[in-house]
Amino acid sequence: MSLRNCRTVKVLEVSPVGQLKRPDEFFEIRLEYPDWSGWKPGQFVMIRPTGWELDMLWARPFSISSADGDTLTLFMQKVGRGTSRLATMKPGDSVTIWDPLGNSFAVEPDTPTLLLAGGIGIAPFRGYVESHPNPENLNLFLAHRLPLECYPFGQLSEQVSGQCMIEEKPEDLDGIIETMRSLIKEYAEKDGLILSCGPTPFMRTVKRFAQDFGARAQVSLENRMACGVGACLGCVSKDGKGHHVQVCTKGPVFWTSNIEL
Numbered sequence: 001m002s003l004r005n006c007r008t009v010k011v012l013e014v015s016p017v018g019q020l021k022r023p024d025e026f027f028e029i030r031l032e033y034p035d036w037s038g039w040k041p042g043q044f045v046m047i048r049p050t051g052w053e054l055d056m057l058w059a060r061p062f063s064i065s066s067a068d069g070d071t072l073t074l075f076m077q078k079v080g081r082g083t084s085r086l087a088t089m090k091p092g093d094s095v096t097i098w099d100p101l102g103n104s105f106a107v108e109p110d111t112p113t114l115l116l117a118g119g120i121g122i123a124p125f126r127g128y129v130e131s132h133p134n135p136e137n138l139n140l141f142l143a144h145r146l147p148l149e150c151y152p153f154g155q156l157s158e159q160v161s162g163q164c165m166i167e168e169k170p171e172d173l174d175g176i177i178e179t180m181r182s183l184i185k186e187y188a189e190k191d192g193l194i195l196s197c198g199p200t201p202f203m204r205t206v207k208r209f210a211q212d213f214g215a216r217a218q219v220s221l222e223n224r225m226a227c228g229v230g231a232c233l234g235c236v237s238k239d240g241k242g243h244h245v246q247v248c249t250k251g252p253v254f255w256t257s258n259i260e261l
Helices: 081-086 119-131 153-157 170-189 200-213
Strands: 006-017 026-032 044-049 060-063 071-077 094-098 113-118 138-144 161-166 193-197 216-220 236-238 244-246 253-255
Touching (some): 044 071, 060 119, 071 081, 119 138, 119 153, 138 153, 193 200
Parallel strands (some): 113 193
Antiparallel strands (some): 006 026, 026 071, 044 060, 044 094
């Protein structure tokens, strides 16, 4: 990665989502739009506030939620020291970001496309919906544990058909898995496209049903990363042939037949 791939931009706004007063708060960061030539839904950025100095050395990876030429939006959940610090940034603070990294979700404008999101995995689908040529061909399913208001589901369900299921107790998981099974079977039968992002167990379920029904499905992995450019090998997974691959440069999006989960 050359230095020209790093850009410093200003924070425009940091706003809570869902109004939760608890350690797992969700929030959005709006940044100045970098001078990118373009980006594609499914790609991600590495972000590091300049004010971190040496306190926290590594940047953090986040899916691009949306970008409109004026602003870049990232949707986050506080899960550790880094995201907790990011949530305290103020308008005018500076952050360094790496260019749009990785590959992107497949786009087939005329193909029925199922979007499967597990919790925070809904983040990249905002940009996918906003940029899709025929959003009437999209169907969104969200499985979540926290209140629905924590996620941008309402915004997306105004643009595409969608349904959601909450996991509040252990038996709820059975219903979620059965719904995913039915949806994947339905889209496999009509040669649809299935895209998924979420926790690893969620995507293992997608991969299993995609194999069972011969569905064309992609998953976006959320492996831990330190560099984002394939150097540190911290995000390595195995591909369908058992070879090690860097998720940051070969992914983060993989066809389910080409990745082990």
